Amino acid sequence: MSSEPSTSPSKGARGNSFFALVGLMLLFAVITFAVVALLMNIFEKKQEARIPFVRLEEVDEVSTDPAPWGVNWPHQYDSYLRTVDMEESDYGGSDGMTASKLEADPWLKRLFAGYAFSLDYREARGHAYMLSDQEKTKRVTERKQGGACLHCHASVVPTYRRLGLIEQGEMDVTELELAHDFNWPAVMKGFEKMSTMDYPDAHAEIEMTPDGTTASGKAHPVSCIDCHDPESMAIRVTRPGFVNGIAALAKSDDPVPHLPSIQRWRNGKKDRDYDPNRDATRQEMRTFVCAQCHVEYYCATKETLFFPWGNGLKVEQIEELYDNHKFPDGSDFIDYKHGETGAKIYKAQHPEFELWSQGIHARSGVSCADCHMPYERKGAMKVSSHWVGSPLLTADKSCQTCHNVNAQELVDRVHIIQERTKALTERAAVAMTSMLDAMRAAQAAGATDEQMAPILELQKKGMWRLDFISSENSKGFHADQEAARILGESIDYCRQAEIEALKLRAPEAPEPTGEVIEVEGITPDDKAPVN
DSSP: OOOSOOOSOOHHHHHHHHHHHHHHHHHHHHHHHHHHHHHHHHHHHHHHHHSOOOOOSOOOTTOOOHHHHHHHOHHHHHHHHGGGOOOOBTTBOSSSOOOBHHHHOTHHHHHTTTSGGGTOOBOOOOGGGHHHHHHHSHHHHSSOOBGGGHHHHSOOHHHHHHHHHHHTTOOSOOHHHHHHOOOHHHHHHHHHHHTTSBHHHHHHHHHTSOOSSTTOOOOOOSOGGGTBOTTTOOBOOOOHHHHHHHHHHHHSOOOOTTOHHHHHHHHSOOSSOOOHHHHSOHHHHHHHHHHTTSSOOBOSSSSOOBOOOSSOSSHHHHHHHHHTOBOTTSOBOOSEEOTTTOOEEOOOOOOHHHHHTTSHHHHTTOOHHHHHSOEEEETTEEEEOOOOSOGGGGHHHHTTTTOOSOHHHHHHHHHHHHHHHHHHHHHHHHHHHHHHHHHHHHHHTTOOHHHHHHHHHHHHHHHHHHHHHHTSTTTTGGGHHHHHHHHHHHHHHHHHHHHHHHHHHSSSOOOOOSOOOOOSSOOOGGGSOOO
16 A cells, blocks of 8 residues: 555545635625626716706696606705795794794884785795795785786796787787797786786786696796796796896996806997896806895886896995886885875885895805705705705705804804894884884974975985895895994984984973082092192
């Protein structure tokens, strides 16, 4: 027998090698499968990002119902539907319960005395409620209102176009014709027509207009078609009031460094009006679509609705325009006569765009959508949230994108600004009520219209400024120093009016009879040290 060890593998070793080989092959197979799956996932995500939507439902220029749009763009539609949520920030923020502002701040009833806002004035809610809330407010149900206010509360442009085509002589306007294209000339014509209607008639016209569904004939609040081209989904401006207003602003001398496209238009040939849909940058458009409605405007039946930006966007520039404006019948422009004093008053709407224009965020190129419609990650896509509301509810997405600060700290900073604005607003309200008391006393004491005229003018200035800030929805945050300046002027004008009214009530003050106390702390002469 040989004593040398055998060089051939044993049966057991051959078995182990076989299993090791099989295991290695399985491992390679698993790794290969995982890599292929990963690459496929990356490919699919890239494809998903390249094709942001699949057009499953046809939408066109009459599709005011947002539901068909939601089939094509489900992420945006899902967040739009959240505008019915009841969550709110400390100062409303568009999704709150409709608490009465008149009950929370009774001085508002005196501010709006003689005007429909003294009947019903509530916190705003989300976009999904904006039409139904308007239909129910006492301002509409108990007072005759103009249909022009549907300019912003309803998805109204197809109705403008239909009315405009009728005004142009086309008596049988079909849905196909309405859906064909936007047709600015017809929209402008219909806009002017609706500005002459009362609210019920204008609302009925909307219900007669197709809404893009088989159940056509339903009025919708502002929806997708109002800010997006149904063909390309590009954001666009659709409201005639804004188009006219921003063109007037471009023609003014007001510096607007936060709107560079206007400056470029001013530096150009200017052979046509400034057109936001043609001239504005995409970032500007992310503000302009909101500024179609979140602004100051005239909205009644004595004249076509207009945005008062011909002198600029500051409160005193708008006031100057109103002061020099005449209605078509030649009478002075006013919103209402004050119910207590008879002063001619300007009613502020909700000048968010104007106040934002004076703030640091505008100067920094931050748009409305950056804060109120922050981007969200949906799979491979970056989607702008359509849950339009207070950024305080989404501080991580709305604020921390730019501010590398703890979210709660950012929210606290906003609260400080808002609380300071609220406190200053309440001081202005006290000044206003004291002014009204003094003016009524002066009128009761027999002050003449001639004597009261300059005081009524001061009242108008003071109340216009108080209303401008108290009706603006950011509670001063959009431009805190500007808000404080305006409220300071309000207090000053109201106190001036109060003083002048008090003089009329007691024009010749009696001689003072009170004891005059000599200055204390001075050493009497008889006790002064002898030099």
